[in-house]
Amino acid sequence: MSARHHISEELGHDFLKAFYHMVTTARNYQDNNQLIRNSVRSFKSLLDKITTGGETSFLLWRSRFYLGGEKLPHRREASGITNSMIEYFAKRGIESFNFLESSRDASPEDILIFTRLLNDAVKFKDSHSWLAQKLLEHDFSWVQVFKKQEDDEKDYSESQEEKRYQKARNTYYHAVATVKDVAAKAAKGMVGVRRSRRLAQNMVELIQEDEALMIGMTTIKEFDDYTYAHSVNVALLATCLGMHIGLSDVSLEHLSICAFFHDLGKVGVSKDILLKKGKLTDKEWDKMKTHPLIGVRKILMLNASPSLRSRIILGPFEHHLNLDMTGYPRTLFVTQVSLMGKILHIADVYEALTSERNYRPMSYTPDEALKKMWSEAGKSFDTILLKRFIKMMGTYPIGSVVELSDGSFGLVMDYPDETERRLPLVLHLIDEGNGTWQRGDMIYMADQTSRDLSEQLNIVRTIPPSQLRINPADFFLHVK
Numbered sequence: 001m002s003a004r005h006h007i008s009e010e011l012g013h014d015f016l017k018a019f020y021h022m023v024t025t026a027r028n029y030q031d032n033n034q035l036i037r038n039s040v041r042s043f044k045s046l047l048d049k050i051t052t053g054g055e056t057s058f059l060l061w062r063s064r065f066y067l068g069g070e071k072l073p074h075r076r077e078a079s080g081i082t083n084s085m086i087e088y089f090a091k092r093g094i095e096s097f098n099f100l101e102s103s104r105d106a107s108p109e110d111i112l113i114f115t116r117l118l119n120d121a122v123k124f125k126d127s128h129s130w131l132a133q134k135l136l137e138h139d140f141s142w143v144q145v146f147k148k149q150e151d152d153e154k155d156y157s158e159s160q161e162e163k164r165y166q167k168a169r170n171t172y173y174h175a176v177a178t179v180k181d182v183a184a185k186a187a188k189g190m191v192g193v194r195r196s197r198r199l200a201q202n203m204v205e206l207i208q209e210d211e212a213l214m215i216g217m218t219t220i221k222e223f224d225d226y227t228y229a230h231s232v233n234v235a236l237l238a239t240c241l242g243m244h245i246g247l248s249d250v251s252l253e254h255l256s257i258c259a260f261f262h263d264l265g266k267v268g269v270s271k272d273i274l275l276k277k278g279k280l281t282d283k284e285w286d287k288m289k290t291h292p293l294i295g296v297r298k299i300l301m302l303n304a305s306p307s308l309r310s311r312i313i314l315g316p317f318e319h320h321l322n323l324d325m326t327g328y329p330r331t332l333f334v335t336q337v338s339l340m341g342k343i344l345h346i347a348d349v350y351e352a353l354t355s356e357r358n359y360r361p362m363s364y365t366p367d368e369a370l371k372k373m374w375s376e377a378g379k380s381f382d383t384i385l386l387k388r389f390i391k392m393m394g395t396y397p398i399g400s401v402v403e404l405s406d407g408s409f410g411l412v413m414d415y416p417d418e419t420e421r422r423l424p425l426v427l428h429l430i431d432e433g434n435g436t437w438q439r440g441d442m443i444y445m446a447d448q449t450s451r452d453l454s455e456q457l458n459i460v461r462t463i464p465p466s467q468l469r470i471n472p473a474d475f476f477l478h479v480k
């Protein structure tokens with residue numbers, strides 16, 4: 001989103017050199033050593049410079065380094081350092097780093113921890129996964145590490161494609177971890193929102209880059225605690241809808257934050273009720289219905305500017321209110337649901353219907369959920385917004401498992417034709433025979449119409465993923 005600024009050749013080489021010095025001094029000296037502190041400081045000041053115009057990647061591709069997409073020209077006098085760094089990347093199976101703008105907030109201590117992690121990663125068999133996990137544990141969202149592809153023959157665009165998936169995946173899991181962390185802290189008292197704001201920004205950018213992939217990610221339903229994955233899914237769906245009705249970037253960010261926190265009030269509802277299997281009693285429901293109000297109280301305690309707080313408070317308060325003002329909480333103060341509240345309500349209900357819940361083990365397929373919701377247009381949901389939402393999700397929503405006319409199965413991945421979301425791109429699922437499904441070819445349903453009628457493949461119906469025992473999210477998370 002931010003304008004690409006030019007990174008000079010000089011700056012590129014200085015950065016490579018500083019990186020090299022930092023990792024080597026860290027290998028040889030203790031934390032409080034002056035040499036280390038100096039090398040961290042020089043690295044940091046260059047890092048600040050290269051991320052001035054937004055996130056910047058540092059990539060190794062076929063033995064050449066690229067900074068911010070620009071190739072570092074070969075310099076004979078720097079070849080020793082360049083070769084060492086190539087080896088350093090290779091030993092750890094790293095292809096690139098992505099430094100986000102937020103890296104300027106990283107402290108020298110953070111940078112040093114990051115350096116030590118990088119050095120240590122070499123000891124582990126799968127260095128990349130180990131490192132990614134450690135970065136998550138340290139909440140280092142300012143840097144992302146991408147894995148080198150096994151197949152070096154892959155062309156550049158394919159590797160970029162895999163990176164896009166990795167980035168989406170990282171942001172997703174980071175969002176879940178953040179929401180969880182905020183909820184844990186909110187149960188005790190004050191929490192900052194800086195992290196959540198950054199996440200919201202990343203999320204909006206990712207949605208603008210690849211909406212279909214981000215909608216696909218919402219098929220992730222299982223996480224150790226469903227509430228957090230649910231909140232992130234609602235954020236993705238709500239933000240997509242916001243984008244479709246033309247909200248500004250700033251409003252989209254607010255909408256994302258709203259959605260992250262819409263169920264924050266559940267920290268005030270006991271686990272026995274939240275995780276109860278089977279129907280809730282009236283008394284338990286009454287308790288459950290307090291979560292929007294508790295949420296508002298928690299949001300008021302967030303360490304955010306008053307203007308931000310006021311923008312993110314209404315949506316969570318209203319997300320269980322229907323258009324006709326039935327639902328909860330019962331209130332005399334609000335006589336009309338706000339735009340944010342209406343959007344959240346749609347995203348929230350859709351997410352919940354397509355997920356298995358303790359009290360309702362059978363979930364709806366995406367198209368069944370939309371159909372059910374449509375029957376309540378004008379009563380529960382704003383008709384125009386719901387119409388946009390249904391159009392956005394497509395005839396067979398992204399993530400749907402479908403049966404094709406030849407009896408085979410597929411997964412709806414995308415609607416390449418933006419204007420008319422009628423004919424999707426479907427990933428053919430190949431039955432391995434032992435209960436596992438492999439990726440087959442991509443079939444663009446629009447191409448089928450030009451084939452002989454006898455050979456045409458059509459979508460017959462959607463089926464619940466559980467019928468094939470597959471998890472659609474797996475196919476969005478892994479590229480081959």
Ligand SMILES: [Fe+2]
Nearest residue numbers: 262263319320
């Ligand atoms: Fe809720």
Ligand SMILES: [Fe+2]
Nearest residue numbers: 230262263348
């Ligand atoms: Fe919710």
